[in-house]
Every structure is written in structure tokens, then in C-alpha cells.
Amino acid sequence: ANTPVDGAPTSHKALGRLGTLTDLVVERLRVSDDVAASKFGTNSPIDDPAREQQVLDQVRQQAGTLGLDPESAAAFFRDQITASKVVQSGLFARWTARPDEAPTTRPDLGQIRTRLDRLTTELLGQLKATQEVRGSRVPCTVQLALATGSATVLERLDALHRHALDTAVHSVCTGEAVTAA
Ligand SMILES: C=C(O[C@@H]1C=C(C(=O)O)C=C[C@H]1O)C(=O)O
Numbered sequence: 001a002n003t004p005v006d007g008a009p010t011s012h013k014a015l016g017r018l019g020t021l022t023d024l025v026v027e028r029l030r031v032s033d034d035v036a037a038s039k040f041g042t043n044s045p046i047d048d049p050a051r052e053q054q055v056l057d058q059v060r061q062q063a064g065t066l067g068l069d070p071e072s073a074a075a076f077f078r079d080q081i082t083a084s085k086v087v088q089s090g091l092f093a094r095w096t097a098r099p100d101e102a103p104t105t106r107p108d109l110g111q112i113r114t115r116l117d118r119l120t121t122e123l124l125g126q127l128k129a130t131q132e133v134r135g136s137r138v139p140c141t142v143q144l145a146l147a148t149g150s151a152t153v154l155e156r157l158d159a160l161h162r163h164a165l166d167t168a169v170h171s172v173c174t175g176e177a178v179t180a181a
Contacts, residue, residue: 014151017133018140018172021126022147025168026155028080028119032087032164034112037103039088040095044109046088051113052081058120066128073127075171077120083168090160140173 014022039046056074063073095102127134134140148169152162 013154014147016143016146016150018130018143018147019150021123021130021172022144022151022165022169024119024123024126025080025083026151026157026161026165028116028123029083029087029161029164029168031112031115031119032084033091034107035084035109035116036088036091036095037105038107038109038112040092040102040106042106046085046092055081055116055120058117059124062121062124063127066124068124068128068131073124076127077123079168079171080123083164086164086167087160090164094160134173137173144169144173 013019014026036046038044056077059073059077060070063070133143148165151157152165155161157165
């Protein structure tokens with residue numbers, strides 16, 4: 001599926017019925033690189049509880065409109081937030097240890113958050129679209145392994161982003177984010 005993010009088309013890459021969902025999860029992790037670049041060397045902390053609350057409020061509201069259980073959707077997004085902070089702290093550590101690898105430009109956090117808000121809507125759409133397959137535990141586990149495995153190869157994820165991806169998808173098949181309202 002072609003999902004316009006930031007005006008630019010992104011092509012569907014990861015395989016199987018959870019491929020598009022996984023692509024969006026990876027996209028959000030990549031945006032976390034930009035978040036880290038916007039905060040590194042500034043007073044902005046990696047942890048921003050007020051912003052997290054705003055993200056989760058948007059999630060609960062839009063989930064309800066879609067007929068997804070708001071708390072299950074919020075649980076999925078708490079994992080996305082945890083995964084984003086895994087990426088951010090990993091990159092902070094990397095850039096502190098090797099300043100030559102640190103970003104030389106500082107993107108605007110406000111613009112990045114607008115992009116994250118659009119990804120929230122797209123991710124919720126995919127939670128809705130995958131409700132059926134996510135509800136069947138064994139097929140879901142197989143599809144998730146296929147999607148994350150192919151995304152890891154095709155997107156050339158490094159160890160940090162692979163670890164963050166595992167964190168981000170860990171409740172996809174557990175029923176946590178599955179239930180209809
Ligand atoms: C991505 C950010 O960093 C953290 C992660 C968040 C997220 O994944 O949505 C929200 C707030 C921060 O705790 C941010 O500050 O926007």
C-alpha cells in the first residue's frame with residue numbers, strides 16, 4: 001500500500017498480512033532518529049510525559065471512532081513510545097561516544113511531531129485493517145515473524161532498531177491490541 005508520509009510516497013516492503021503495519025512501525029522508529037537529532041545537545045529531554053499524554057489521548061479518541069478498543073490501542077502505542085525512547089537513548093549514547101557520528105543539523109521537533117500525528121492515524125487504520133489476523137494467535141505469530149523478518153532485511157535495520165522493533169510489536173499478537181470495542 002502507498003501511504004503518503006510527509007508528502008512523499010513510501011512503498012510497501014515488509015511481507016504478508018502484517019507487512020503494512022510493520023512498515024509503519026519501522027517508519028515511526030525512523031522518525032525517532034529525527035526526534036533524537038532534534039533533541040541531542042539541547043535541553044529537551046528524551047522523556048516528555050506531557051507529549052506522551054497528548055499522543056495517547058489522540059489514540060484513544062481516534063480508536064473509539066474506528067471501533068477499536070481505546071485501551072488496547074493505547075497499549076500498542078505505549079509500546080511505540082517505549083520503542084521510540086529505546087532508539088533515542090541508543091542514538092544519544094552512540095553520538096556521545098562518537099561525536100563524529102552526531103547529526104550536524106537539528107530538525108524541528110514541532111514538525112516531526114506533526115509527522116508522528118499523521119503516523120498515529122495510519123497506524124490505527126492498520127490496527128483496524130489487521131484486527132482479524134491479529135485475533136488468531138498462531139497465524140498472527142507467523143505473519144508477524146514474516147513481516148518483521150523481511151522488514152529487518154529490506155530496511156537493513158541495525159541492532160538498535162531491531163531491538164526497538166521487537167519492543168514495538170511485542171503485543172501485536174497477544175490480544176492486547178486486538179479486541180473490538
Ligand atoms: C518522540 C518523542 O519522544 C518521546 C516519545 C514519544 C512518542 O513516541 O510519541 C513522545 C514523547 C517523548 O517521551 C517526542 O518527544 O516527541
